[in-house]
Amino acid sequence: MVAEPKIVAFLCNWCAYAGADLAGVSRIGYPPNIRVIRVMCSGRVDPVFVIRAFEMGADGVLVGGCHPGTCHYVSGNLEAEKRMANTKKLLKLIGLGPERLRLEWISASEGGKFAQVVTEFTEDLRKIGPNLLKAQVNVKAPIPYTKQMISDAVKKTNVQYCLECGKCSGSCPISKVNDTYSPRRVVERSLLGFEEKVLSGTDIWTCLTCFLCSERCPSDVRFPEFVRACRRMAPMEVMEELCAHRGIPMALSRMMINPKIKQDRMGWLPEGAEISKRGDMLYFVGCIPYLDVVFEDFNLELLKIPKSVVKILNKVGIKPAMLSNEKCCGHDMLWTGDLENFEKLAKKNVADFKKTRATKLVTACPECYRTLKKDYAEVLGNFDFEVLHISELLSELVDKGELKFDGGLSTKVVYHDPCRLGRHMGVYEPPRKVITSIPGVGLLEMARNRENAICCGVSSFMSCNKYSKEVRMDRLREAKATGADLLVTTCPKCQIHWKCLTSEKPPISPEMVTMEMRDLSVLVAEAMH
C-alpha cells in the first residue's frame, strides 16, 4: 500500500488562496492530499520553507501566486519565480528532484485551475513516489542543561582559570564594534551562577568562534569551545531567530543524514576530469555545489574551486576518489550545538570514506579540514585518515619542484588567513609558499595576519548583523589598503560573507565593499593553464 502523497501548499492571500476558496465554494472536487498555508504574497515564500517542508516529510510543495503583472504587491510574484527556480536547483542537488516543487499562477477567479493543478500534482507525485527522506526527521533537540554539564564545560575549556583581565574583549572583533558584547562577561556570568542567563541569551550566538581571544588569553581559556558547549544546551528559538539565510545550508546538511538520500551533486565535474570511486586520496568537496546555488546572485563562480582542485590533482598525476553521495562534514552542526546530528553525519561519512579505500583526505575548505582532521577524531574516538588542506598538498609539491606553471600571472595579491585554517589548525605558511611560487605573483600582507588575522565576520551563518557587517567592511578595507589587486583566501565561506555586503540594504557604495577575490586553488589552476 503506497502512502498518499502529502502536498504542502503556500497560497498567496489575494489570488491563489482565493482561488482555492472559490474551488471549495463551487464544490469543485480535488484530492485531499493538500495542506494549505496562506501567505500574503507568493514572494513571501522563502526557499527554506520549501526545504523544511521536505525535511519534515512533505512529498511535494505547491506555491501559488498571482499572475505576473497582477501581483497585489506589484512584483512579489516575480521574486517568487526567481526563488523557486533557485530552490528547484537545490532540490535537484539534494536528490529530491525539481518536479516535487511546483509554482503556479492561480488567480482568484480560477477555482477550476486550482483544482486541476492539485489533481495533476497529486497524480504526478504518486508516479514519482514518496519522499524517502521523511523516514527520519533530524531536527536538533536541545539538551536540558544541568549544573554538572556546565561545570564539565567549564573545566574542559579552562574557563575557571579566567583572570578577568579583559584581553579577550580587547581582541574580539565584535566587541570592538558592539561594546555590550564581552567574552569576559559571558565567562564571568557563567562562573558566578548566572548560567541560565548565559544559555538563554544571544551572547553565546554572537561569538564568531574565530579563536582570536583564546589565542591571546594568558590563562588558555578556550572561549569558543565553551560557547560551543553552551550552544548545545541553549534553547532552539534563539538560534533559529539569529541564523542567517534562515538556516538553509543546515537544513540541507541535516537531510543528508537520511540513509535514503541520493544526491545529484557531481554535475560540475568538467569533461575529461579523471576521478574514481576508489583511490588512495579522496577529494572531499564539501557543500560548495549547494552554496553555489544558494548564493547564486553573488556570481562568485564557486564551482571553479572544485573544478580547479580536480584539474590540479589530475595535472600532478593524482586521480582522486570522490563520493557521488558525499555528505556535509557537519561543521555548522557542531558549532551550533547539534552534536547528535553531527555524530550521525560523521559516522556516515567515515563509512563512505572506508569504502573508497582512501588513506588520505584532501579538501579545499578550511571548515571541512578542521572538522575532518580534528573534530571527527575527537567525537568519534578514532579516525584513521590523514587529512590535508589543498594548500598543504600544493606546498609539498612546491617543495618537491613538482608544481609547474605554464605562464604565471602578473598581479599583486594579499592573502587572508581563514580562522579555521589559521588559528584553529595552525596552517599559515603553506598557502603563502604556494602563492609566492607562482611566477609574477607578488604577495602582500595585511598588518593583521597569521595568528592576528581578523575573521571575515560570520561563522556558521550565525549572528550576521550590523556588527558583523562592520567587521567585514573593516577587513576588506584593510585588504584594499595594501594596494593588492586580488584578495586571495582558501575559504569559500569567507568569500561568500564578504560578497554578501554587496547585497545589503541600503546599499553600501561599491568601492567600500568590493574587491576582486580568488580562491587559492583557482589562482593556481589559472596559472597552470
Place this chain on the structure above:
Amino acid sequence: MKANQSVLVIGGGIAGIQASLDLANRGLKVYLVEKTPSIGGRMAQLDKTFPTMDCSICILAPKMIECFRQPNLTILTYSEVQEVSGSAGNFTVKILKKPRFINVEKCTGCGVCAQHCPVEVPNEFDMGIGVRKAIYVPFPQAVPLKYTIDEEHCLKCGLCQRMCQAEAVDLNQKPEVAHLNVDAIIVATGFELFDAQRRSEYGYGKYKNVLISLEFERLLSASGPTGGHLLRLSDGRIPKRIAFIQCVGSRSLKGGVSFCSSACCMYATKEAILIREHIPECEVYIFYNELKVFGKGYQDFVTGAQTHWGVKYIRALPGEVVQDSKTGDLTLWYEDTIENVTRSIEVDVVVLCPALIPRAANKEVGVILGLELDEHGFFKPKDPLFAPVDTNVLGVFICGYCQSPKDIPESVAEASAAAARAAEVIALSASKEVH
C-alpha cells in the same frame, strides 16, 4: 686555619656585588666573575629605583668602586666559569678569561681609541637603541674602567692601536685560563627579558613606538641614547600620551611563563612618575591585571602616583596594539573591566612590561655545578622556606633573581644571606665540620 678562605661569586649584578662585599669586608677572599666587560648588571641600566627614587647608578657605583678597591676582592670581568670539581671547602674552578685585546695593566680608560674606531654596532647596554664602537666600555661608570674590543665586529684595522698613547691594545691577545681553589660558591646570575615579540598582538619589533620597559628605562636615563630626553623613536616627537601594558608573557598558562615577575607593577609606576616629571603634559596610562605592590611603602608609592602624579590606572589587559603606518601613532584596544565597556585609546608610545625570566644560560651553570633547576629555569633552593639560599650541592649558594623573582632590596638581603652561609662553610671547614 686553611690557606684558602675564599669564595667564588658568579654574576656581577647587585646581588653578586653585595655578597662579594660582605665576604671581602670580613676578611675573606672573593673572586667575582662576570661575563660582560663590567660589573653592575641590570641595576646599572636603570634610571631610578623604587620606592626611594634614588638615582640607580649613583647608589650602585660606590659599591662597584668598593669592589674594585677592596684588596680581598678580585674582579674577573669578561670571564666565564667553565668547570667546577671538588666539594664544599675545596672546589677547583676553571675560569676562561675571554680576550679583551686590551692590556688592562696599561689601559687608562681615556677613550681615545673609541673616538677613532670606525665601527658602530648597536649598544647592548642601551638595549640596542644607541650605538657603541667595536672598542668600548659598556657604560661610563664601568668597573673596571678598561676598554674591550668586541671580536665579532672588530675590523682589525689597527686604528685604536695607533691612537692609544698607553700602547694598551694587543690584537693578538689570547684567551686565558685561570684555576682557582675556593671553599664555597655563590651563584647570582640575575635575569633576562621575555621575548615580547612572542606576544605579536602588541607589535613589538614591528612598530617603532612599541618599546619594552628596559628600553624605555634607557630613554629616561641621562646616560642613555637620547641623553635622558623623552622622545619618540619613530619621529623624535615629544609624546603626549604613553601607555604601559603589564604582564606581557607573565602569569600565562600558555604563550609565556606562569609566574609573576614581582617587580613590574612597581617599576611601571616608577617609570610613569618619571614621565610625569619629565613631561608634565604627558598623560600616562598603566594597563594592569592586579597591582602587586606588597613591599614596605609600595602601596603608598602607587597611591601617590595616582593622586599626586595623576598616573591613570586602567584595569584591563589590552587585546592588541594597532599602528597608523603614516604617523606611527598607536591605538590600543581594551575592555575596561571596571566600567564594562570595550574601548580604544590612541597613544604615542606603548611600553610593554615583559616577564623577567631566569637566564637561559642557567642551564649550563647548573650542569657545571650540579645544581637543580625548576621548570622555569630558576635554581632550586634546598628548601624554599627554611633554606632558601642553599642548594642541593653543599657549599654552593644562590641569591637574587636567579633564585626567584624579587626586587633590589630583596636581592641585597638575600645576597647577604648567601654570603653568611658561604662564610659559615669557611668557618666550619677550618674546624673540619661541614654541614
